[in-house]
Amino acid sequence: MNALAATSRNFKNAARILGLDAKIERSLLIPFREIKVECTIPKDDGSLVSYVGFRVQHDNARGPMKGGIRYHPEVDPDEVNALAQLMTWKTAVADIPYGGAKGGIGCTPGDLSLSELERLTRVFAQKIHDLIGTHTDTMAWMLDEYSKFHGHSPAVVTGKPIDLGGSLGREAATGRGVVFGTEALLAEYGKSCKGLTFVIQGFGNVGSWAARLIHERGGKVIAVSDITGAVKNPNGLDIDELVKHKESTGSLLNFNGGDNMDPNEVLIHECDVLIPSALGGVLNRENASSVRAKFIVEAANHPTDPEADEILSKKGVIILPDIYANAGGVTVSYFEWVQNIQGFMWDEEKVNNELQRYMTQAFHNIKSMCKTYDCNLRMGAFTLGVNRVARATNLRGYEA
Numbered sequence: 001m002n003a004l005a006a007t008s009r010n011f012k013n014a015a016r017i018l019g020l021d022a023k024i025e026r027s028l029l030i031p032f033r034e035i036k037v038e039c040t041i042p043k044d045d046g047s048l049v050s051y052v053g054f055r056v057q058h059d060n061a062r063g064p065m066k067g068g069i070r071y072h073p074e075v076d077p078d079e080v081n082a083l084a085q086l087m088t089w090k091t092a093v094a095d096i097p098y099g100g101a102k103g104g105i106g107c108t109p110g111d112l113s114l115s116e117l118e119r120l121t122r123v124f125a126q127k128i129h130d131l132i133g134t135h136t137d138t139m140a141w142m143l144d145e146y147s148k149f150h151g152h153s154p155a156v157v158t159g160k161p162i163d164l165g166g167s168l169g170r171e172a173a174t175g176r177g178v179v180f181g182t183e184a185l186l187a188e189y190g191k192s193c194k195g196l197t198f199v200i201q202g203f204g205n206v207g208s209w210a211a212r213l214i215h216e217r218g219g220k221v222i223a224v225s226d227i228t229g230a231v232k233n234p235n236g237l238d239i240d241e242l243v244k245h246k247e248s249t250g251s252l253l254n255f256n257g258g259d260n261m262d263p264n265e266v267l268i269h270e271c272d273v274l275i276p277s278a279l280g281g282v283l284n285r286e287n288a289s290s291v292r293a294k295f296i297v298e299a300a301n302h303p304t305d306p307e308a309d310e311i312l313s314k315k316g317v318i319i320l321p322d323i324y325a326n327a328g329g330v331t332v333s334y335f336e337w338v339q340n341i342q343g344f345m346w347d348e349e350k351v352n353n354e355l356q357r358y359m360t361q362a363f364h365n366i367k368s369m370c371k372t373y374d375c376n377l378r379m380g381a382f383t384l385g386v387n388r389v390a391r392a393t394n395l396r397g398y399e400a
């Protein structure tokens with residue numbers, strides 16, 4: 001099932017549970033605006049190359065439409081649409097005053113030089129300069145292009161470098177939010193990270209920060225994978241050393257504190273908590289019945305398709321859904337926006353404490369929806385988010 005069909009199915013289930021009016025349901029499903037742009041740039045050798053860029057603005061009932069930009073060869077309009085819709089429910093679950101959007105450029109970033117990537121990002125920003133999103137140095141270029149049209153406007157872009165008005169704590173925020181969410185979930189079962197076993201797919205920004213913070217709390221990260229391969233150690237990998245190994249060799253493989261393993265085994269490796277932190281759709285009907293984790297924390301966007309969701313739920317696996325679990329990133333982006341508007345920079349401790357407060361509160365709000373509607377955490381999160389957006393839509397009178 002493609003990402004859009006899967007996301008829309010979850011939304012429709014939530015709408016049914018909430019008894020939403022059909023007109024509101026339809027208006028919430030259709031994106032506010034979809035933009036497709038051609039981005040042609042000169043390559044370093046002087047030849048021209050064209051890419052397609054997308055920006056989908058899904059809903060603005062609760063505030064400005066917010067969401068990052070994905071650079072990936074498989075970016076397509078349906079996927080960007082699904083990710084934009086997820087942002088709408090995510091910002092509502094986190095209770096931050098934003099709507100949802102997402103951007104995507106169909107390219108292989110690793111095949112582009114830094115200056116080609118800069119040119120591509122600048123052309124994309126020129127084409128959509130009243131619409132914008134996330135991610136550090138690309139964000140500096142976005143900000144620069146945007147400011148050419150509208151004057152210096154730091155609050156329009158988040159995920160900026162600190163020297164340009166970025167927030168302390170944004171880099172680690174999604175992984176940190178994943179860990180705060182995991183702690184809130186485990187506390188329900190009288191557990192904490194300490195002594196539990198964790199498996200993490202993806203060792204980029206989100207996966208590596210989640211791994212570091214779990215390791216710091218005494219959790220045993222027993223297997224990790226990325227695009228280069230996978231590594232395991234049943235006694236727990238030393239994550240700080242693994243980060244250094246990855247930095248120096250460019251790969252997870254041949255780490256002397258663990259053994260190489262088959263990356264295809266990672267998602268079905270026995271553990272207490274599995275954290276997919278790489279790609280969408282990785283848990284599907286092919287592998288769901290082989291999963292041996294007790295809990296799944298969805299750090300990636302839409303890692304579990306609805307068929308896998310059903311299989312896992314029948315097996316009794318508890319899933320902490322993406323629209324909650326990875327909301328730490330956009331929450332700290334919101335703090336960045338607040339700091340830019342206030343012209344006042346918070347210290348990192350304040351950022352992290354506020355993030356914990358938001359994540360803990362959102363978890364309790366989800367649990368309360370689960371109780372009211374007798375549903376699982378995914379539907380608890382969807383009903384929470386959809387209900388907030390529907391209420392705002394009704395108050396604004398959009399459906400008349």
Ligand SMILES: NC(=O)C1=CN([C@@H]2O[C@H](COP(=O)(O)OP(=O)(O)OC[C@H]3O[C@@H](n4cnc5c(N)ncnc54)[C@H](O)[C@@H]3O)[C@@H](O)[C@H]2O)C=CC1
Nearest residue numbers: 174202203204205206225226227277278299300301326329
């Ligand atoms: N960075 C952020 O603030 C947020 C990220 N997310 C989601 O989290 C996920 C990861 O994002 P980032 O860490 O920022 O990206 P990243 O690009 O920094 O890291 C992605 C990681 O996944 C690995 N990977 C790629 N293909 C793989 C495969 N087939 N098997 C195993 N590993 C593979 C890469 O090697 C890399 O380690 C994505 O789904 C993203 O949408 C969600 C919310 C916020």
Ligand SMILES: O=C(O)CCC(=O)C(=O)O
Nearest residue numbers: 066067068134329330333
């Ligand atoms: O930080 C942001 O504004 C966007 C984060 C994002 O794109 C996501 O949560 O998927």
